[in-house]
Amino acid sequence: LKNPYEINGDRHFKDDKAIVCFLGKIGEQTTMIIGEEKGRGLKNKLARNFGMPSPEGYRKALRAAKLAEKFHIPILMLADTQGAYPGLGAEERGQSEAILELQ
Numbered sequence: 196l197k198n199p200y201e202i203n204g205d206r207h208f209k210d211d212k213a214i215v216c217f218l219g220k221i222g223e224q225t226t227m228i229i230g231e232e233k234g235r236g237l238k239n240k241l242a243r244n245f246g247m248p249s250p251e252g253y254r255k256a257l258r259a260a261k262l263a264e265k266f267h268i269p270i271l272m273l274a275d276t277q278g279a280y281p282g283l284g285a286e287e288r289g290q291s292e293a294i295l296e297l298q
Contacts, residue, residue: 196221196228202259204251208288211252212243213280216259218268227263229256230273247280253293260297 202216217228233246240246248256256272263270279290 196226202255202262205254205258207254208251211249211255213246213248214252214255216255218259218262221271225268227259227268227270228273229259229270231276233275244280246275246277248276249280249285250288250290250293253279253290253297257293257297 196217196219199217199219202218204210213231213233215228215230215232219226219228231246231248232243234240234243260270262268279285279294
């Protein structure tokens with residue numbers, strides 16, 4: 196990926212490090228890459244919540260997808276998930292709604 200620019204945050208609550216979004220070039224084609232990051236090593240895995248996205252992560256992915264759509268940029272999505280974060284806080288912050296909006 197040439198000239199990567201990372202998209203951070205969901206513009207509602209906070210950034211979710213389990214979801215990564217980059218805008219950059221593959222060859223000469225500008226592309227939006229959206230993926231899940233589980234992390235390597237315990238410290239990094241904890242920071243990325245072991246790859247379990249929160250509502251903020253789903254909203255960040257949706258934000259990146261809408262940005263790509265607005266500018267007619269293709270999206271490359273890489274998903275290998277063990278599922279959404281199952282905590283009470285995630286449900287209180289709209290986990291189901293965030294997942295539904297992304298589909």
